[in-house]
Amino acid sequence: MSQPHLRLLFSREHIAERVQQLAAAINRDYPDGEILLVGVLKGSFLLVADLARALGRPCLIDFVRLASYGNETSSSGLVEIRKDLELPIRDRDVLIVEDIVDTGLTLEVLYRHLLQGRPRSLKVCALLDKRCHRQAAIEADYVGIRLEEGFVVGYGLDYQERYRHLPEIYLLEPGA
Ligand code: IMP
Numbered sequence: 001m002s003q004p005h006l007r008l009l010f011s012r013e014h015i016a017e018r019v020q021q022l023a024a025a026i027n028r029d030y031p032d033g034e035i036l037l038v039g040v041l042k043g044s045f046l047l048v049a050d051l052a053r054a055l056g057r058p059c060l061i062d063f064v065r066l067a068s069y070g071n072e073t074s075s076s077g078l079v080e081i082r083k084d085l086e087l088p089i090r091d092r093d094v095l096i097v098e099d100i101v102d103t104g105l106t107l108e109v110l111y112r113h114l115l116q117g118r119p120r121s122l123k124v125c126a127l128l129d130k131r132c133h134r135q136a137a138i139e140a141d142y143v144g145i146r147l148e149e150g151f152v153v154g155y156g157l158d159y160q161e162r163y164r165h166l167p168e169i170y171l172l173e174p175g176a
Helices: 012-029 045-055 105-115
Strands: 005-010 035-041 059-070 075-083 093-101 121-130 142-147 169-173
Touching: 012 045, 012 121, 012 142, 035 045, 035 105, 045 059, 045 093, 059 105, 075 105, 093 105, 105 121
Parallel strands: 035 059, 035 093, 093 121, 121 142
Antiparallel strands: 005 169, 059 075
16 A cells, blocks of 8 residues: 555544443443453553543453454454463453454454453453454444444554554545
């Protein structure tokens, strides 16, 4: 792709509002007590930070990193765990925090892997849900924003490691 063009899709205010709504829904569903947030690196680093503060309750925080092989903007379905949990999850309420669910293949591998740690509960919170490409039979329990087609960057999401720092979310359009 030559120099891509970024088109603003979601402002920082819009994202903040959705994060508050996610936190409110999670707080309604979970009994009192700690939730263990498992952020999926690198894309979820901003969401974990904002969600943990919006939840306003005790949280434990851990991160995993998965690599999926594919071309620049789509996944091949081959997923490898590059960095595993550091905290034990047995008998804990565990919430996977994902930036975006696209084919769902990454999430499916992670979900199955975490189940082996025998958590008390295991749910998924995703800021963005791109259902049109779904290949795995897995759904996020909490979704901030549903998206149609398109590759997005910003608020943790990258294209070739760029744009993660942007506070807004943009649609990446091919350059001229
Ligand atoms: P999946 O396995 O196809 O669901 O995609 C998993 C990963 O692909 C996400 O966690 C992202 O890191 C990346 N991804 C999928 N769609 C996008 C996008 O539109 N922008 C940036 N990264 C994406």
